[in-house]
Amino acid sequence: MRYLDKISDPADLRQLSERELTLLAGEVRETILSCVSETGGHLAASLGTVELTVALHSVLDSPRDRVVWDVGHQCYAHKLLTGRRDRFGTIRQYGGLSGFPNRDESPHDVIGTGHASTSISYGLGLVEAQRLAREGDGNVVCVLGDGALTGGVAFEALNQAGHLRTPLVVVINDNEMSIRPNVGALQLYLNRIRLDPTLTRLREDLEHGVAKIPAIGRQAYRLGKDVKGSMKAFLVPGMLFEELGFAYIGVVDGHDMHALRESIRQAIDTRRPVVVHVKTIKGKGYEPAEARPDAFHGTGPFNIGNGERKAPAVGTTYTEAFGEALVRLAECDERIVAITAAMTQGTGLEAFERRFPDRFYDVGIAEEHAAVFAAGLAIGGMRPVVALYSTFLQRAFDMLMQDVGLQGLPVTFAVDRAGLVGDDGPTHHGGFDLSFLRVIPGMTVMAPSSQEELQRMLATALTLDGPAAVRYPRGLAAPFSPLPEIEPVALGRGVVLQEGVDVALVGVGTGVGLAREAAELLAAEGVTPTVVDARFVKPLDTELLQRLAAGHGRIVTVEENTLAGGFGSAVLEAVGGATEVVRLGLPDAFVPHGDRARVLADLGLTAQAVALAARSQTPTLTHVE
DSSP states (O other), rough: OOSSHHHHHHHGGGGHHHHHHHHHHHHHHHHHHHHHHOOOOOOOOHTTHHHHHHHHHSSSSSSSSEEEESSSGGGGHHHTTOOOGGGGGGTTTTTOOOOSSOTTOOOOHHHHSSSSSSHHHHHHHHHHHHHHHHHHOOOOEEEEEEEEGGGGHHHHHHHHHHTTTTOEEEEEEEEEEESSOOOOOHHHHHHHOOOOOOHHHHHHHHHHHHOOOOOOOOHHHHHHHHHHHHHHHHHSSSSSHTTTEEEEEEEEEETTTTHHHHHHHHHHHHHEEEEEEEEEEEETTTTHHOOOTTSSSBBSBBBBTTOSSSSSSEEEHHHHHHHHHHHHHHHHHHTEEEEEESOTTTTOHHHHHHOOGGGGEEOOOHHHHHHHHHHHHHHOEEEEEEEEHHHHHHHHHHIIIIIIHHHOOOEEEEESSSSSOSTTTTGGBBBBBBHTTTSSSOEEEEEOHHHHHHHHHHHHHHHHSOOOOEEOOEEEESOOOOOOOOOOOOOOOOOEEOOOOSEEEEEEEEHHHHHHHHHHHHHHTTOOEEEEEEEESSSOOHHHHHHHHHSEEEEEEEEEEETTTSSSHHHHHHHHSSSSEEEEEOOSSSSOOHHHHHHHHHHOSSHHHHHHHHHSSSSOOOTTT
């Protein structure tokens, strides 16, 4: 019987020896690999944290002691060890386990998170709440991995925790990677202080030598202190964290069970803020993932033997279409620069980086900085394009409003993964961007219904004197032929795709395809709808909308965005009581994970639902208003 089969709760780990815990780690790794090869998921990060997870749960007493995962996709081993082994095969599947920590799943999931850099803030709050309530004495350990320390929020929390001297343990899971190798000065710092025998010996020799500097008189004493301080700051690992008020332990081999357990115990016993610097290998134990951790960061089902995908993607993604168009446009305009936040591959900017390395910036997991950095570039005469997932753009809302919108700066936001993204679930669905973008004065908001239109809208954005956003979905389409010339579209103008008299179906983005399918269903019943691709959420084509309102008894709007404040709301505001407006979109809720088509069907956002809304009877679906 496997050791893993005996683990139903983290407390069971405390009955095992370190040799047995090491064997258990191997079984956990095999289970993760076997499952993810069938279901897909975040493989490389979770393989790298197996020994760390086993060590943590063998020393801590969860859930009295809290482990806060940051980022959440390194938590697969944690799920296996906290009572979810029998359901692990359902991870990221419809109705199954989430691919991230989820408070509704288990008391061992302290927080739910899919974004990065927040764990120290959570952990500090947990410890302080415990102190104020005078209840319990549980420990809190925050595990930062995959570039989470590049996010500014982490440093805001480090600053306060060091000031308060709160007994909090921060484990830096240093695998040198987020999706690609980490960037920035901090990463260079971590590189320098990783375990290096030569550096260690040099440091010890110099410290012994500095300690012998004679302190003759006050001036010599001050000189001696300055030299010692300079030597220590230059050579002592973790001095940055020491200066912030944290004790520093490291560098620890993240795959050595004994070293991990001893370091965790030492950190807990210190009873002050402690950083434990752990060096791990992303993709540990699976050669294809170790060799190409970026390819196995988030993966579909694959063959374990060679690492190849079981069902290769067919067609072109909107992401690829965006990347191809940006390179072409940048060849004609030297002012165009590209910015992303640790998502070069995910946002389609790899070709741009290769072609224009001096005009490409990966700022790390720092979306707020990306927006303000782009504002500075725009003031300096550049035409910055910031490529982010919709879910991550939310983090920069204040900067969108204050630093880009209020200044009226020509910054273009390429908003990828808009709408539902499927298996990653509510932390990654992009269902709110139309709502928060359209409230920013002066912001142009576009949503293409095809990849060709995406390219033209990108060109349009780059001609404007103010900010613009182009939002587009994750999905595949048939391979497209690049346009001979990428010509801008007419600003604020929709397109009538089909003329009719009975009802107007007005879609935006993926809603256009649903409107077209619904029109075919209605035509079979003898109903003749008008079908419109609105293209623009802001500015709206009010002239076209007013004409539709005058000539049709009902307008049905279709969008893959929350109904609250979205495209349909804008149409309703524009036409007033001139005609009945029925809005279809996402509900006022956080939508669960699962196959995108199946989740949309559950929500009633289908061609059949659009056709129902177009008929004379009042729709009864909860997401229709």
